[in-house]
Amino acid sequence: MEKQQGTFKVKSGLAEMLKGGVIMDVVTAEHAKIAEDAGACAVMALERVPADIRAAGGVARMADPRKIKEIMDTVTIPVMAKCRIGHFVEAQILESLGADYIDESEVLTPADPENHIDKWKFNVPFVCGARDLPEATRRIAEGAAMIRTKGEAGTGNVIEAVRHMRLMNKQIREVMSASFEELVHLSKVWGAPLDVLQALKEKGRLPVVNFAAGGLATPADSALMMQLGCDGVFVGSGIFKSKDPAKRAKAIVMATTYFNDPKVLAEVSEDLGEPMKGLDIATLKHEELMQTR
Amino acid sequence: MKVGVLGLQGDFREHLQTLQSLEVEARDVRTIDQLNETQGLIIPGGESTTISLLMERTGLMDALQKKAREGFPVYGTCAGMILVAKEVTNYRKSYLSLIDISVRRNAYGRQVDSFEADLNIKSVGLFRAVFIRAPQIERVGAKVEILAEHNSLPVMARQKNILVSSFHPELTGDTRIHEYFINMIKKEA
Numbered sequence: 125m126e127k128q129q130g131t132f133k134v135k136s137g138l139a140e141m142l143k144g145g146v147i148m149d150v151v152t153a154e155h156a157k158i159a160e161d162a163g164a165c166a167v168m169a170l171e172r173v174p175a176d177i178r179a180a181g182g183v184a185r186m187a188d189p190r191k192i193k194e195i196m197d198t199v200t201i202p203v204m205a206k207c208r209i210g211h212f213v214e215a216q217i218l219e220s221l222g223a224d225y226i227d228e229s230e231v232l233t234p235a236d237p238e239n240h241i242d243k244w245k246f247n248v249p250f251v252c253g254a255r256d257l258p259e260a261t262r263r264i265a266e267g268a269a270m271i272r273t274k275g276e277a278g279t280g281n282v283i284e285a286v287r288h289m290r291l292m293n294k295q296i297r298e299v300m301s302a303s304f305e306e307l308v309h310l311s312k313v314w315g316a317p318l319d320v321l322q323a324l325k326e327k328g329r330l331p332v333v334n335f336a337a338g339g340l341a342t343p344a345d346s347a348l349m350m351q352l353g354c355d356g357v358f359v360g361s362g363i364f365k366s367k368d369p370a371k372r373a374k375a376i377v378m379a380t381t382y383f384n385d386p387k388v389l390a391e392v393s394e395d396l397g398e399p400m401k402g403l404d405i406a407t408l409k410h411e412e413l414m415q416t417r
Numbered sequence: 418m419k420v421g422v423l424g425l426q427g428d429f430r431e432h433l434q435t436l437q438s439l440e441v442e443a444r445d446v447r448t449i450d451q452l453n454e455t456q457g458l459i460i461p462g463g464e465s466t467t468i469s470l471l472m473e474r475t476g477l478m479d480a481l482q483k484k485a486r487e488g489f490p491v492y493g494t495c496a497g498m499i500l501v502a503k504e505v506t507n508y509r510k511s512y513l514s515l516i517d518i519s520v521r522r523n524a525y526g527r528q529v530d531s532f533e534a535d536l537n538i539k540s541v542g543l544f545r546a547v548f549i550r551a552p553q554i555e556r557v558g559a560k561v562e563i564l565a566e567h568n569s570l571p572v573m574a575r576q577k578n579i580l581v582s583s584f585h586p587e588l589t590g591d592t593r594i595h596e597y598f599i600n601m602i603k604k605e606a
Binding site: 131378 | 424428429431462463466471496508528532548550
């Protein structure tokens with residue numbers, strides 16, 4: 125067979141290569157260099173980290189292409205970038221720039237009230253957020269080659285990521301024990317495409333890589349999510365909103381690899397300086413939540 | 418016989434599953450003690466910068482280099498190939514320097530340029546290969562045997578106990594290259 129590009133194997137394959145790693149949010153080339161030197165397996169280029177998006181208010185959009193190009197020129201690891209939910213033109217622009225992965229992200233202000241992007245039309249792979257298994261399966265049906273928990277971005281509070289991961293795990297167990305007719309019923313009540321549920325059952329896990337995201341701020345947070353069964357982690361505001369980003373970034377990389385070794389976790393957690401301050405989710409109004417987008 | 422897969426970062430799970438499907442005892446390797454339990458090591462795909470930093474922080478870089486120079490079999494796929502190459506032409510340094518090849522990182526372009534293609538591999542046969550942000554072998558030394566080429570460029574090679582491929586057999590479900598490596602280990606033992 126001839127050479128083929130943009131196949132699902134190639135798209136989901138890059139996510140497989142990122143496993144066990146930390147993807148860090150960066151807003152400048154200088155940040156990107158710090159992230160790469162600390163051992164990030166990829167960086168997410170954006171205009172502002174989620175905590176600042178939250179603080180700034182207004183409409184959050186795709187980053188300036190110049191910024192993305194500067195970051196791509198600075199690091200050799202994959203560079204991801206965010207587009208608004210449903211904004212397929214922002215996605216076209218990011219693809220043409222050569223972004224290695226697009227995050228169709230609830231952290232930015234949604235551009236379509238109902239539809240996500242048809243991701244099958246692109247050669248570049250997409251990652252999408254999900255709060256539960258039905259949401260993940262819908263994104264996979266639209267062509268997402270990687271999933272991440274939504275958590276609650278920009279809060280430095282891991283509780284929502286934990287909630288989403290635990291729920292997904294529970295629902296995966298439900299799928300695994302379901303008979304075919306029960307799977308059809310689950311598909312109906314969940315609003316989850318049957319073929320994706322079947323693929324999941326056959327594989328024994330989500331058919332694509334699943335990372336944790338949204339509120340991780342410490343090495344222990346990362347190890348917690350890894351022990352709950354995710355394949356790797358995104359850390360957004362948690363690194364560059366802390367006192368010593370380089371040191372914290374390195375520690376989170378170590379904690380993600382040695383997530384099962386409390387001795388290593390204790391060692392790397394020592395003397396990291398102030399973490400980001402963080403927010404109690406209960407103090408947020410419903411319209412301030414990003415995960416419901 | 419126990420085969421190790423370096424489990425610091427990357428798609429080590431797929432390599433472990435491939436080995437297990439061949440009924441070979443396999444384990445992930447994150448420490449020097451774990452490395453010493455094994456008779457051969459696969460360095461998986463992933464990010465070579467990340468894996469190398471973790472290898473340096475844990476002492477695995479020196480430990481593996483010493484073992485491999487004494488004949489311990491190592492197979493590097495993609496990022497793993499970068500780590501075992503003698504020279505990385507577009508980067509600041511080489512790492513383990515175990516096989517006399519020069520490689521160029523991300524030489525095929527960015528992710529949108531990643532691809533699948535058929536290869537004809539010496540003593541393996543026709544093989545559907547998956548290249549993801551793959552490195553290219555730009556130079557091979559006199560003692561290196563080229564096992565496969567794509568567009569006239571080498572993509573799989575071997576020098577004694579060191580095997581490399583710029584593509585990912587672990588993503589294909591095809592076990593023949595892993596079988597080839599297991600035979601290398603058996604001959605070494």
